[in-house]
Amino acid sequence: MQPLKILGFVLGGLIALIACLLIAVKLFVNPNDYKGRITQAVKHSTGRDLTLAGDIKLAVFPWVGLDLGAVSLGNPPGFEQVPFATVKHAAVRVKLLPLLRKQLDIGRVEIDGLDLRLIKNAAGRGNWQDFGGEEAAPGSAAPGSSTSGPQTLPDLAGLIVTDSRVSFQDMVADRINLNVGHVASGVTVPIDLKAVLSTGPGAQPLPIAGKLEFTPATASKQYRIANLDLKGTMVPAPRTAPVSWKFAVPELILDLTAQTLKADGFTAHFAGARLSGSLEGNHIVDAPALGGSFKLEPLPVRGFMEGLAMTAPVTRDPKALSRLAASGEFTYGGNALGADKLNIQLDDSTLTGKAAVTNLDTKAIDFDLAVDRIDVDRYLSPAPAKMQAAPKAPEKPAAVPTSGLKSLLLHGTLSIGSATVAGMNLRQVLFSLDAKDGVAHLAPVKAQLYGGDYAGEITVDSREATPALQLNQRMSGIDVGQLLNDLAKSRRLSGRGNVTSNLTARGADSDTILKSLNGHVDTNLANGAVEGIDLWFEINRAMSLIQKQTLPSGSSSGRTRFDTFKASADLNSGVATTKDLNIASQNLHVTGQGASNLVTEAINYQLRATLYKDSSGANTKTLAEIPVTVTGTMSNPKVSPDLGGIAKARVQQELDKHKDQLKQQVQDKLQGLFK
Secondary structure: OHHHHHHHHHHHHHHHHHHHHHHHHHHHOOHHHHHHHHHHHHHHHHOOOEEEOOOEEEEOOOEEEEEEOOEEEOOOOOOOOOOOEEEOEEEEEEEHHHHHOOOOEEEEEEEEOOEEEEOEOOOOOEOOOOOOOOOOOOOOOOOOOOOOOOOOOOEEEEEEEEEEEEEEOOEEEEEEEEEEOOEOOOOOEEEEEEEEEEOOOOOOOEEEEEEEEEEEOOOOOEEEEEEEEEEEEEOOOOOOOOEEEEEEEEEEEEEOOOOEEEEEEEEEEEOOEEEEEEEEEEOOOOOOEEEEEEEEEEEOHHHHHHHOOOOOOOOOOOOOOOOEEEEEEEEEEOOEEEEEEEEEEEOOEEEEEEEEEEEOOOOEEEEEEEEEEEEHHHHOOOOOOOOOOOOOOOOOOOEOOOOOOOOOOEEEEEEEEEEEEOOEEEEEEEEEEEEEOOEEEEEEEEEEEOOEEEEEEEEEEOOOOOOEEEEEEEEEEEEHHHHHHHHHOOOOEEEEEEEEEEEEEEOOEHHHHHHOOEEEEEEEEEEEEEEOOOHHHHHHHHHHHHOOOOOOOOOOOOEEEEEEEEEEEEEEOOEEEEEEEEEEOOOEEEEEEEEEEOOOOEEEEEEEEEEEOOOOOOOOOEEEEEEEEEEEEOOOEEEEEOHHHHHHHHHHHHHHHHHHHHHHHHHHHHHHHOO
16 A cells, blocks of 8 residues: 555645646746737748737646637738738637647637638739748758658647638628537548628628538648538518528539649529539639539429519410520639530520620620520510500500610620511521620621521611611512511511611610611512502592493402512601602503601502503503502501593593594595595
8 A cells, every 4th residue: 555655645746746837837927928929920920910909818727728819910011901810819728738748739729700801902812822921942941840741730629710700802701600620630520600691782691501521631732521511591682581592512622732623513402493513623722713514403484483582574475484494514714704515495495505704894795606496475575455445545665775785795696596576487597796885786687587588787876875776688589478467467568579778767765766767778579469559449430430430340359469569768767758669560550659657657659550451462552541649547548549630641542532533534635635
């Protein structure tokens, strides 16, 4: 028993000695006396100013630790005179007994009220770069350090960050609460995170929570993040109830030495939408360049909008906006964002190709896209119901969408296999679009329509207060009747041929444009009819009245057939003036001139109809030349043969007939005198 007593006395003495030493350290050592040394050491190692505004408190058992008050670390030269980081309170603990054995065993580190501001200067460098003072010469090392062998991480019991904030440019993560588990070389570290993220002034705050497993490498700055699982809620306007979202990555490899990251797969869920893909990055510190792929699973658009408390648009086709799916590849870097190998499916339409925002500051866009087929009209608002009892209200003029044209920067091409637009059926549509400095130019514009071809160019100039429009187009071999029927529900003209127009206008809506329309139009059609006017019927009625004969039986056919229809028109302030109207058929030839007001639809034409008895051979005989006046409106024309003119023509024919008979009689008498 005696040896045990001696050992007990020795151990008790050692413990008493250690206790006395700790009490002496506590009583006689003031850590605030070392503030100057601490700030100088930080300045030497980081090149930045450390400010210790609060008192430093020392703990000695069972941990040797420091409690720090308010602390701030400055920015390097060339940045704003604001702190790089500030901390309201921090505590660091080191185990005493391992320290006596020259082992650094760090306990839990606690940080409260961290405010970390990550910014870039005008040269594009971040205040987190060059995080060191004077760089050591190659091959040199700090005193007492070793450069051989892999560097290991100190053993850290954990890290707790509470009520903190991290900002980068306009992105802010606020109310951060971070709990990091045991940290050691080669050990997987569990991490739990809660924060509120916002992306700029006025942006909707986005609460997030998540967990991951972090594995630091032992010999390089390559790290593995596994089982990343972020989730949260957001309240998109006008919804009042929160919408859940989730983002997960099975594994992410981050290499700070090579400045690369790689995530072979990620998944995201938001209000019923499911997105998956992959991600790779280079130069992630100096100049981030990201790329990867994405796939949006088929999504019911209307159901998705209803889930966000958004009202789905009412469309002419109730089944429109039923399905949306997408896939492709994306890139980000150099202030540009691009998408390639796009495959976007909306209902029955598929869009493929590529598009890119080439400058995120100016929003300049390049694109090369193709659509297999699309019915644009099915996505428009339903036509208003017809009210028979109530008087028809005047339709509001359609506004020209030029509000965003002044800042628009677009360049690209779009091809469409088949399309229905404003009732027109188009095939093999191709156009190129350039928009810059308030001028949008579509050229060339090509399409196949109604058995013919369309070629044209369109320019919209919004540099001045009133937009200007220029339209040059040519339609060749088209079925005009079918075109007018589908486009304007009009059957006033039929036939096949060519229409060429060169027009200019100014205005912010359809009415103003019509009133300012100037230019020239040429029309050359064959084998058609002017609908709503039966010149043969009207002329026969007039001839019967002049000759006091019974009116012809039957009714008007409502159309004047022609073999050729040729006319040109000069437009001035929305009024089309024609001086060379020429309509020809086997027994009827109509020429004339007149004007049409495109705004009021009023028409006034003076025509001369020439009737032929037989035009099948060389001996064409004229029956009559009838003046005809056409007035009224385009939708309700009124044909009025000139009865006085018809009577004069009839009298002239009789005079000519009797004149020939009298001349023959005189000749016969003269011949008898000389016999």
